[in-house]
Amino acid sequence: MTDKPAIPELPDHLSLDPRSPHFNSEVLEHGVGIRFNGVEKTNVEEYSVSEGWIRVAAGRSRDRFGNPMTIKLKGVVEPYYEQAAAPGDEPAAD
Numbered sequence: 072m073t074d075k076p077a078i079p080e081l082p083d084h085l086s087l088d089p090r091s092p093h094f095n096s097e098v099l100e101h102g103v104g105i106r107f108n109g110v111e112k113t114n115v116e117e118y119s120v121s122e123g124w125i126r127v128a129a130g131r132s133r134d135r136f137g138n139p140m141t142i143k144l145k146g147v148v149e150p151y152y153e154q155a156a157a158p159g160d161e162p163a164a165d
């Protein structure tokens with residue numbers, strides 16, 4: 072038997088910025104995807120399900136500290152874990 076670590080529950084508010092109080096490395100290492108208003112988004116910096124918003128990068132713009140400028144978009148936020156197959160999980164070819 073192989074014991075796989077339990078996947079933590081997705082938080083209501085999550086950020087990619089390690090300086091944020093909403094940063095959670097345990098959740099992020101499992102790969103989190105976001106559906107916003109039914110559309111898959113790959114450029115989400117932060118989200119809040121209960122408040123119904125995401126923050127996305129505003130092009131290549133940077134603030135004076137070198138961090139990406141973000142825009143807050145409001146709508147329906149649906150986070151989920153991306154299920155990527157591990158290299159050892161592939162069936163053997165005969």
